Amino acid sequence: MSQLHPTLAEVTTRIVERSAPTRTAYLDRIRQAADRGPARGRLACANLAHGFAASDAPAKQALRGRTKPNVAIVSAYNDMLSAHQPFEAFPAVLKKSVIRAGGIAQFAGGVPAMCDGITQGRDGMQLSLYSRDVIAMSTAIALSHDMFDGALMLGVCDKIVPGLLIGALSFGHLPTVFVPAGPMTSGLPNGEKARIRQLYAEGKVGRDELLEAEAASYHSAGTCTFYGTANSNQLIMEVLGLHLPGSSFVNPGTPLREALTRAAGERVTAITPQGGESTPIGEIVDEKAIVNACVALLASGGSTNHTMHLVAIARAAGIVLTWDDLSDLSAVVPSLCRIYPNGQADVNHFQAAGGIGFLVHTLLRAGLLHEDVRTIAGHGLWRYTTEPRLRGSELTWEEGPKASLDLDVLRPADDPFAPDGGLRMLSGPLGRAVIKTSAVKPEHRSVTAPAVVFDHQDDFLAAFGDGALDGRDFVAVIRYQGPAANGMPELHKLTPALGVLQDRGQHVALVTDGRMSGASGKVPAAIHVTPEAALGGALARIHDGDLVTVDAETGLLDVHVERAELAAREATGGAPQGADWAGTGRELFAAFRATVGTADTGASVFPGVAVPQQEVPLVQHA
Structure with missing residues (x-):
């Protein structure tokens, strides 16, 4: 493999140094948990009897003993969401494959799975980001019974996979394999x-x-085929080494998909302590693996949500990742993929062009990934340059393509679509923000125009419908959309309207403390603005007509108002309160609003998840 890129090496070194106290404490904790031997062997007889009371006779006999590993299955199955509907049949298949491999498996628990596509523009969207931490807690509850020696995680979409991973890392001594369901066929x-x-x-x-x-x-059943958070999850999990190689984008209901599901059960059994290849998840997700995940996100033009999720995931493993790390990596990681909304292709086209196997291959050759990492498939990321194949009924892994099969979709690192990544960080008097540039044409990447200020996306859409935004340049400021204000909903519904105005020749941009995810498309959008308006950020003091600059080329997020004047202004508008924050279950999440951290620290409600309080304090507010 090529020599590691110096920026990659420098960023990794500073993450290691910054994280030393918290990573050491995390590893000490999970290693102590692992040293105590098979989990169920520590249970009293009454506890253990409760744990296998509903099992059949062979399973009861196996669980009485201490030689066979017991694998937990945690699933985000529901039959309303296309991405998770295929999981209905997975537990039975996985149990059989674990048994064939010499273990035993139990369905440990389910976690909620909500769809941002369904809740767009609805009150339920205000629970979406919070659901990640609910899923993490649900995962921890499922694993809390001390019955398990390994785990299988079944999840695909937006907050589900990060939540499952954060929960799994709280049981970091357990070997854990994530099992994808695959994307729907192209429509x-x-x-x-x-x-x-x-x-x-x-x-x-x-x-x-x-x-x-x-x-x-x-x-149909399967993940939506555009490159939003769900498919970004799948790519990142594979590059983290938590999926089987080449398994992320195999369609549901195919013989290969079914073979890969069976193989996941066999593999998790092998990597338990009893299986002889003990590989705890907390040892896999280390500083090098986190940097690899960041590089994969940037090279593929993935979801902006992961500027928060990767930070939260890292901290669950005792690793302190910052937006500055992502920004510095983005400056040297080339853009290698064109998947909608960054292009016309979908993830099935990406898979056909060479997929993750080729992407990993070309990044390794360019020195832009750490090869020397642990994975569920064994040591070394080179294993993820291979592709699964069915030869008759036998599943094998063979060398993947060493050249892209469609240069309009997937490029080698020495012939990229762009020399830098698809995500950039902005900063200035309005705070810090993220902007996704991979789908924004160069001529639209810098906008200076008067602000039009709204406290709700519906008010913007009403102004658009009334023609009040026609014929003029502007920067739409949609504020009070941050984690502490209303749960940081995605604002996908803004994209078509802004796109219409841009196509008419108007210079437009968006500035918000909310999210856009994969919907960040052809209009420049400064999102995740921190500090958010609800916590006294400068967005709360922006007035209609203030001249605002969003410049993705220079990394500037500016308002052309004297600093003293801006600081002296009274905040206007406000986050929803009282009856405005009730209904659709929102009132149940008041405690989340009161304790959630900032976007740049992962927007987590977990105080001190592997983060020294004095280094990255969580914001407490009413």
């Missing part, structure tokens, strides 16, 4: 779907035409 091309959405926003087509286009795009 209506994503570009056509976006065109119909924009026509609907302009009132040129009706709801029937819009629904027909959406149904043709999201048409």
Whole structure:
């Protein structure tokens, strides 16, 4: 492999040094847990009897003994969400494969799984980001019975995989394999779907035409095929070494998908202490693995949500990752993928062009990934340059492609789409923010225009519908959308309207303390602004007409108001309170609003998850 890129080496070194106290404490904790031997061997007889009371006779006999590993299955299955519907049949398949491999498995618990695509623009979206930490806690509860020697995690989408991973890392002594379900087959091309959405926003087509286009795009079981958070999750989990190589983007219901599911059960059994290849998840997710995940996100133009999720995941493993680390990596990691919304292809096209195997291969050759890491497949990331193949009924891994099969979708590191990553960090008097540039044309990456200020996306959409935004340049400031204000909802519904205005020749941009995720498309959007308006950030003091600059090229987020004047202004607007923060379950999450951390520290409600309080304090507020 090539010599490691000096920036990659420097960023990794400073993460290691910064994280030394918390990573050491984390490793000490999980190693002490592992040293105590098989989990169920520590249970009293009554406890253990409760643990296998519902099992059949062979399972009871196996669980009485102390030689066979017992594997927990934790699933995000529900049959409403296309990405998670295939998981219905997985537990039975996994139990059989674990038994064949010499272990025993129990379904330990389920976790909630909500869909941002369904809750877009609805009150339920205000629970979306919080659901990640609920899932982490649910995972911990599922694993809390001290019955298990390994774990299988079944999840795909937005907050589900990060939540499962954070929960699994709290039991970091357990070997853990994540089991994907795969993307749906390609439907209506994503570009056509976006065109119909924009026509609907302009009132040129009706709801029937819009629904027909959406149904043709999201048409079957499996993950949505655009490159949002769900598919970014899958790519990152594979590069972290927590999926089987080449398993992320194999379609549901295919013989290869079924073989990979069986293989996941066999593999988790092998990497338990009793299986002879003990590989705890907390040892896999180390500083090098986290840097690898960041590089994969940047090279592929992945979801902006992971600027928060990766920070939270890292800290669950005792590792302190910052936005500055991501920014410095983005400056040297080339953009190698064009997957919608960064291009016209979907993840099935990416898979056909060479997929993760080729992406890992070319990044390793360029010195942009750490090869010397542990994975569930064994030592060394080179294993993830291979592809699974069925030869008759036998599953094998063979060398993956060493050249892209479609240069319009996937490029080698020495011939990239762009020399730097698709994510950049902005800073200035308005705070710090993230911007996704991979789908923004160069001529749109810098906008200076008067602010139009809204405290809710519906107010912006109403102004758009009334024609109040026609014929002028502006920067839309949508504030009080941060974690502490209302749970930081995604603001996907803004994209078609802003796209219409940009296509008419207006210079427009978005500034918000909310999220956009994979919907961050062709309009420049400074998102995750920190500090958020609800916690006294400068967004709370922006007025209509203030001149604002969003410049992705220079990394500037500015308001052209004298600093003293801006600081002296009274905050206007406000986060929802009282009856405005009730209904659809929102009132149950008041404690989350009161303790959630900032976007740049992972937007977590867990105080001090592997982070020294004096170094990265969580914000406490009413």
